[in-house]
Amino acid sequence: MSDKGHKTGAGEKAGTAETPLPDPTAFAANMMKVSARSQRLISDFLSRQGTEDQGPQIPDPMNLAQAFTSLMTAVAAHPQKVADAQMSLWANYLDLWQTAASRMAGNEAAPKVAPERGDKRFKDAGWNEAVFDFIKQSYLVTARWIMETVHDIDTELEPKDRQKLEFYTKQFVDALSPSNFVMTNPEVLRATVESNGENLVRGLENLLEDLERGKGKIAIRQTDLDAFEVGRNLALTPGKVIYQNDLMQLLQYTPTTETVYRQPLLIIPPWINKFYILDLQPKNSFIKWAVAQGYTVFVVSWVNPDERQADKTFEDYMKEGIFAALDAIEKATGERQVSAIGYCIGGTLLTATLSLMAARGDDRIANATFFASQSDFKEAGELTVFIDEPQIDHLEEQMKSRGGYLEGSKMANAFNMLRSNDLIWSFVVNNYLLGKDPFPFDLLYWNSDSTNMPYRMHAFYLRECYLKNNLAEGRMVLGGEKLDVGKIKIPIYMQSSKEDHIAPVKSVYRGAKLYGGPVRFMVAGSGHIAGVINHPDANKYQHWLSEVRKLPPTFEQWFEKATEYPGSWWLDWDKWLSRKSGPKVPARKPGDGKLAPIEDAPGSYVKMKGG
CATH class of the missing domain: 3.40.50.1820 (Alpha/Beta hydrolase fold, catalytic domain)
Incomplete structure (x- = not known):
């Protein structure tokens, strides 16, 4: 049964006590529910594809092909840089293996790499345990190596291509974080064992609800949408x-x-x-x-x-x-x-x-x-990654096909991508893997209360300001x-x-x-x-x-x-x-x-x- 009253409390502490073994019967029953809901999820998703006008389909709507082609050309032109980067990665892995082996032998060992300040993905105490600490540090070493390598190699590219490469590479790196997967997230594993898999059942129900609300696209809830109402507990000044x-x-x-x-x-x-x-x-x-x-x-x-x-x-x-x-x-x-x-x-x-x-x-x-x-x-700033002539042309065609306006959810998705760990992946973990409902937060309710953009005004603004800088010039x-x-x-x-x-x-x-x-x-x-x-x-x-x-x-x-x-x-x-x-x-x-x-x-x- 879904526990829709389970909220993520700001004061909840990560459990550090030894986790009890799951009840085999209850766990098996919940896994059956997970299987059934997964089938329904896939069926619902597939049934919605093509049922709505998706607008003109362009093979490369974000205009990424040219950027990545330029990167591959740069890689081919600098084999020594690539070789040096590979050697650096292997050296870091070797250091990490030695640190992990020392910890497993019961010795104190300083981490090879630590999350950046403000990175909330690894705040659970379980990430400090030897195995998960190794998983965490392996990811951080690899992620930073990928970002640094792309940055070092793309310095000869056009500024616009370089910005796109680094932005979308980071999106890829963030998506592959071990915190985003059941088997490599200690908090999720602990919740799965403690609840006999009930968290995964609730998570799939949350995913189905978001798919329904997004009309075939996943509209991730960032807050309790029923907790606020404009004029009732927001926007109250008389x-x-x-x-x-x-x-x-x-x-x-x-x-x-x-x-x-x-x-x-x-x-x-x-x-x-x-x-x-x-x-x-x-x-x-x-x-x-x-x-x-x-x-x-x-x-x-x-x-x-x-x-x-x-x-x-x-x-x-x-x-x-x-x-x-x-x-x-x-x-x-x-x-x-x-x-x-x-x-x-x-x-x-x-x-x-x-x-x-x-x-x-x-x-x-x-x-x-x-x-x-x-x-x-x-x-x-960072929004310019979404703005060049091919992307604006594509956006115009999309707006025309939708009746002359850009759906607010598309703008919201772009803004969320700028802070994907905080505004996308944290809610994937909370809502779908931990099976919790998001905490009521007025600012995130406002952030989710999207607005549409009229076709002519929005295209003018993007071209005249972001693309051509005509107001300033x-x-x-x-x-x-x-x-x-x-x-x-x-x-x-x-x-x-x-x-x-x-x-x-x-x-x-x-x-x-x-x-x-x-x-x-x-x-x-x-x-x-x-x-x-x-x-x-x-x-x-x-x-x-x-x-x-x-x-x-x-x-x-x-x-x-x-x-x-x-x-x-x-x-x-x-x-x-x-x-x-x-x-x-x-x-x-x-x-x-x-x-x-x-x-x-x-x-x-x-x-x-x-x-």
Whole structure:
């Protein structure tokens, strides 16, 4: 019987006591269940193949053939490098055998190789036992040898080919980890013996559920999907939807102070995922905190598009998103000028919009803040591995065949691959091998709440920004204007995160140097999410600031003169923005102006599910 109530507790300790032998009868019965469920799993999988339109089939959709052909050519051209690498591997194996033999003889022996800091795959105490320690170290030695060999040999290749080779080689290496297999994972083996194989039965049931939910594709659950609901225990800050169109709803939040700054605050989140990352829980909500500081906060909540939005363009997101929001805010508050925040791709859209507004003399946005946002994509990070002309062509054909949009699950899979051990394989082990249900975690629920991408907008964004870097280099055209980021003269606050792999700090810094006005650049500790969502009450991480008037040529030069401060950067941002937000006025409630509330926050658009 499946134990669906079994959760992975954060405080569970790995068992180290001697494991009892299984009950032969119970174990045999469970293995029969495993066999039956395996047959059903294979049958269900095969029956679904070809039943849905998979779109155009391209033999090499990731455009990997050229990269690996170039690698093989390089290998053939450098036989000595290959021979040296082989000798190095055998020497490491010999050392490892000697260490293992010494341990088995009862001697103390330092490990030949240890997991990298933060590698959670081998945290169970069973990996320290002699046999499994040897398995672990054999894998680590081989994995590092593979990665180092590919890196040493591919140095003569084109940068794009080299990036693909190293990325997909790592995917291969991660997949072969002994932690991912029943017979080489001590925690899984112990659970199998202790439960008489019940963990494998539950794991197959979890796999069948995920296959059903993914409509023939495995949609791995990263959290308990029944534990959260937007509007019930997520996105709880009170407010109203005061405007909506085909692309977005505009939320105005209820004030919690008697007076507010005269200048409203407009937040433009990314449409690649949903805005409530800024309003997950009251204890870490940026929106709730900003309201409490005395800002009249408005947030764009993008629609989850389908075929009805297939022809919406990047320019439509500017017109029906930012410009429509500015018009609505003026009606709601009587204020023409606002402060603006752009998060991730929402910040890229904001930069493009500000460039157009500068060209037209439109001053409705008085200052701008950017969270983890890129405008220069020359060093755009790991996502570029998925972006070249053949891959975009393939993606366009897929989107056209699907009704004009990219299913959100495909975007989610790409992001998960960037951290495959944490976001894919850890859940394979937990859900399918240990037979546990994933632990409830609000951030991972948000991460799983995917959004679709309209065909025309998404293709434009990938080509214009990632592939051609036209925004940074002054070649992007919107609204009939060639955009020049240097014409943006308003004050800018630029947040970046030291460990961000989506918007790398060096890439964000390059973009910060494009603006023509004053820029306060800041580096936060942690990554793309935690670097932004860091409530002051949490007392976590740190941030770096420099009081230089002009940004130095390189990020390294800036960081050398920067000062490290403990805790959240939100207080520094509030100090910066409050001075630019005008005098205090009586607090404005949603509906006080010319726009009547439509529905309660967080609205209905955010609850739409993606593909």
